Amino acid sequence: MTQQEYVNTNFIEDIIIEDRESGKHPSIHTRFPPEPNGYLHIGHAKSICLNFGLAQKYNGLCNLRMDDTNPSKEDEEYVQSIINDIKWLGFDWDERFFFASDYFEELYKYACQLIEKGLAYVCELTPEEVRKSRGTLTESGTNSPFRNRTAQENLAIFHRMRAGEYPEGSKTLRVKIDMTSPNINMRDPIIYRISYATHHKTGNTWCIYPMYDYAHCISDALEHITHSICTLEFEDHRPLYDWFVNQFTDLPKPRQIEFARLNITYTVMSKRKLLELVKGNYVNGWDDPRMPTLCGMRRRGYTPQAIRNFAAQIGVAKFNGISDLELLEHFVREDLNKKATRVNVVLNPLKVTIENFPEDEVLWLDAENNPEDETAGIRQIPFSKHILIEQDDFSENPPPKYFRLSPSKEIRLKHAFYITCKEVIKNSDNTVVEVICTYDPESKGGWAKDGRKVLGTSHWVSEKEAIPIEVRQYTKLFLDKEPENVVPGTDYKDGINKDSLAIMNNALAEPSVAKAAAGQAFQFLRQGYYVADIDTTESKPIFNLTVKLKDGWTKKK
């Protein structure tokens, strides 16, 4: 945790600081409570960094708790991926790994207490009837005809609900608050429903399951959470959260605080839409490098440090805004610039023949691995008569301010020699197929003896030693800056970028690249940051574009 990650305080920290100084909470305790019904995404990362980060900064603790109160949606597969992703991000919960389902027995006990106090009742209205009697946003609801059963009767039926004597949907346990409340969450909310779905953790032990509003706050209290941080849509639930917590004198009273969830330009963040992209094969799985999931970003080559720095920079507030994707990419570049090994890779090769270089000679030249990190050392790259450069690095009729190779112009080959273009060979289509150059033997290593300068430096590979690699060029998955904000009548999927993945099969890399390990970060010189894909092998190296280098030239054009 670097210091720069926390330069400013946000409104939640202000509350924490106040609670420490007043003695209300000498130490703080937060939690990250995902529902194991999907993969974590960058939006969750904001919450993870917030909750775990707050605990670190203020010498508190942060628990990991699976919010698994709905067996029909949750699965062990997601539990594992969540654990994996949080660890990858760099956070740890020690032994404090819990499930809401750990508390089912206690939750049941507290529900019985509510019944005994006359504050909860078994309701037999159908879902449709419940909906109707709840009222609307502008009209108050009406009391359930089952509202005035005796505590004794309610308790007996509730026990039988647990015993599995009633079909799904036939009965619920409701809390007795106020059907006329302007806050719909307070209109006798359901706290238990019957479900015979198998729970990923408790199997078929239970057939009644607590609802979020009831289970979450009590779970927080049982874990002695001091600050229960959630997103804005739960704001209206806070009165209910407080209501429950205040019914039980033996429980501590955690405080719910809401903050704005993360939105990023050119990105969809809802679990439903991400699932749709996967199921509809718009992407190749949850870990597709175009996905904003943490596993997708990992495969894309984004680093945990970059994501953490991003989370720190965007801050925490109650304003529901949309952050620029460019900011995230900035932190990815910043981190990778320090870490990535530089290599020569030519994506679209153009043959260059050095006419004054001996036919069979191979010269091994020194190349630095990372100019930003001296400890990264050097490697050797082969130079020969037949090399390849990027097609974009040659122009027969160059535009003004073109620094690259063109007829009679001289450039430098990175770490190698100065070369001068002597002749252009074209095929019948009039496309350039080869460039004949001469090299200056006195410029070995990239410096001319006489001190003359060249404007451009190109990356290159030696034809014979080069290895073919597959390069997956990823760009934005959505064309629209705000893909979730579509005009009525159209679908966000209409905005999918059909060209978000381009597979480059002609790419050639310097030989050192063959040894790349999956997940290893590279900078393909002058092009971008790339990561060896998890499918990479020595016989078929595969790389994903993480993010392009900033490019002042194409911007100028």
Added chain:
RNA sequence: UGCCCCAUAGUCUAAUGGUAGGACAACUGCCUCUGGAGCAGCUGGUUGAGGUUCGAAUCCUUGUGGGGCAGCCA
């Protein structure tokens, strides 16, 4: 036409009644064996109207705009 919340440069965010600042983006130079990185500079902001105050981005009233809420989801 109910209830709750929000409003500071293009974007995100600080300023806690006392000089409106940072990051990204953009732009202009410098530098450079990556048109990368780095360095320097510059442009640009308090939603409108009232009020309180010596002084308001901040407090109050009100308008406007935006978001959320009617699952036996979380």
